Amino acid sequence: MAALRAVLFDFGNTLFYSPDGAAILVQAGVEPATADQVWTEIWAAAGTPEEMAKGRDLSPENHRRMWMALFSRADVHVPGISERLYETMTPELWTPYPDALPVLRRLHRRGVPVGVVSNVGHSLRPVFDRHGLGRYVSAYVQSYEEVLEKPAPELFRTACRLLQVEPSQTLMVGDSQIADGGAVAAGLEVYLLPQVPRGAPRGLARVLDLLKGSRARGHRLASPLSGR
Numbered sequence: 001m002a003a004l005r006a007v008l009f010d011f012g013n014t015l016f017y018s019p020d021g022a023a024i025l026v027q028a029g030v031e032p033a034t035a036d037q038v039w040t041e042i043w044a045a046a047g048t049p050e051e052m053a054k055g056r057d058l059s060p061e062n063h064r065r066m067w068m069a070l071f072s073r074a075d076v077h078v079p080g081i082s083e084r085l086y087e088t089m090t091p092e093l094w095t096p097y098p099d100a101l102p103v104l105r106r107l108h109r110r111g112v113p114v115g116v117v118s119n120v121g122h123s124l125r126p127v128f129d130r131h132g133l134g135r136y137v138s139a140y141v142q143s144y145e146e147v148l149e150k151p152a153p154e155l156f157r158t159a160c161r162l163l164q165v166e167p168s169q170t171l172m173v174g175d176s177q178i179a180d181g182g183a184v185a186a187g188l189e190v191y192l193l194p195q196v197p198r199g200a201p202r203g204l205a206r207v208l209d210l211l212k213g214s215r216a217r218g219h220r221l222a223s224p225l226s227g228r
């Protein structure tokens, strides 16, 4: 295996976490247990293979229509709340996990190029810039711009090309085996993060360990081969 030289990250639930939709429902007068249940159901429905195959992130129009259909499940509790949920869930209002900035900074200092590959309906560039992460990201590959969604291998290949690295030298980091797991078909290694509580450290420092380990392994492998 080649030593890892570059890292691609997913956006949602990998580097950034969403606003708390359940809290929005509570503010609107829904009883907390019900709000939690409704929100959990919406989020679970959004992540099913069927839902993810509908082309939600192929355009801003699709994004709005399909998310509004999901959020409308909450309208039986508060009529019209779906509109407010949609507005609140824009990437502009997502928050970086506390370890996102330090890990991106350390990758940058080690000379490891970083890209973002996201199924998203709007540009993430201003979102990363606002939180001081943009300076560490060399390439964005966004589904609505490419008119292709993860797990399409072309997206990961495009990111590698932009970073000028081979797929075999690149690690994809994400949270979805369906979407981010598609990088395997493009020849990348993939690291999928287990869930953590909202706002807790995401466990991204593991990425630094994986890179370090792969480089040490690469050196060990190189020595017997180089003697031939």
Ligand SMILES: [Mg+2]
Binding pocket: 010, 011, 012, 013, 014, 174, 175, 176
């Ligand atoms: Mg994700």
